[in-house]
Amino acid sequence: xxxxxxTPKFRVLKTGQSMTLLCAQDMNHExxxxxxxxxxxxxxxxxxxxGEGTTAKGxxxxxxxxxxxxxxxxxxxxxxxxxxxxxxxxxxxxxxxPTGVDTQYFGPGTRLTVL
Amino acid sequence: GDSVTQMEGPVTLSEEAxxxxxxxxxxxxxxxxxxxxxxxxxxxxxxxxxxxxxxxxSNKGFExxxxxxxxxxxxxxxxVQVSDSAVYFCALSDLGYGQNFVFGPGTRLSVLP
Numbered sequence: 495x496x497x498x499x500x501t502p503k504f505r506v507l508k509t510g511q512s513m514t515l516l517c518a519q520d521m522n523h524e525x526x527x528x529x530x531x532x533x534x535x536x537x538x539x540x541x542x543x544x545g546e547g548t549t550a551k552g553x554x555x556x557x558x559x560x561x562x563x564x565x566x567x568x569x570x571x572x573x574x575x576x577x578x579x580x581x582x583x584x585x586x587x588x589x590x591x592p593t594g595v596d597t598q599y600f601g602p603g604t605r606l607t608v609l
Numbered sequence: 610g611d612s613v614t615q616m617e618g619p620v621t622l623s624e625e626a627x628x629x630x631x632x633x634x635x636x637x638x639x640x641x642x643x644x645x646x647x648x649x650x651x652x653x654x655x656x657x658x659x660x661x662x663x664x665x666x667s668n669k670g671f672e673x674x675x676x677x678x679x680x681x682x683x684x685x686x687x688x689v690q691v692s693d694s695a696v697y698f699c700a701l702s703d704l705g706y707g708q709n710f711v712f713g714p715g716t717r718l719s720v721l722p
Contacts, residue, residue, distance in 0.1 A: 598655075
C-alpha cells in the first residue's frame with residue numbers, strides 16, 4: 495500500500511495564479527482532511543470530508559475550495575493565490591469506526607510558496 | 610471549543626537523558642488522545658494513542674497515560690537517542706467536536722550526542 499500520497503511535493507506560484515493539490519489514499523478511508531502547517535502555529539484544518547461527495551469547512555477555509563468526487567481522492571484548490579497562503583500543506587485520511595474517528599494517516603506534504 | 614496545550618519548545622537534551630513533554634486538553638466529550646511525531650521534511654506519523662481513562666499508549670520506548678482527572682497526556686521516554694530529534698504533536702479526537710482532530714502547536718526536540 496502507498497498510504498496517503500500528495501502531488502506535487504513543491505510548487506512556486508505568483509500572486510493571483512491558481513492551482514490544485516491532489517491527495518490520494520488507497521486505504522478505503524471514509525474521512526479525508528486538508529491541513530496547513532505554519533511555523534509556530536501547528537496544524538490548522540482547512541477543509542475535510544466525511545465521505546465521497548461531501549465536504550465541510552474547517553478552521554481556516556477562506557481562499558480554498560475542495561472536492562471529493564471519488565472516495566480515494568481529495569482535491570484542494572486555490573483560485574487566486576496570495577502570499578499568505580505560503581505554507582506546507584498536509585493531507586490526511588482516517589477510517590470511521592463505530593466509536594468515532596480513529597487514527598489519522600498523513601501524506602508527505604506539499605511545500606507551496608506564493609510570490 | 611476543544612483545545613490542546615503543549616509545553617513550549619524547543620527542548621534540547623543530551624543522549625540518554627529522560628524526556629517529558631507535557632500535554633493538557635479541554636474537550637466537550639470523551640476524547641481519544643494521540644501523540645504524533647514529525648521528522649524533518651516528512652509528514653506526521655502516529656507515535657501512540659489512548660482511547661480511555663488510565664490507558665497507557667506506548668511505542669518505540671515512548672509512553673503516555675490518559676489522565677482524565679488532570680486532563681493530561683504527557684509523553685515520556687526514559688533514554689532519548691539522537692534519532693528521536695523531531696517535532697512532537699499532542700492531539701485529540703472528540704465525537705463531541707464533529708469527529709475532527711485538534712492538534713497542539715508541537716514541541717521541537719533536539720537530542721545532542
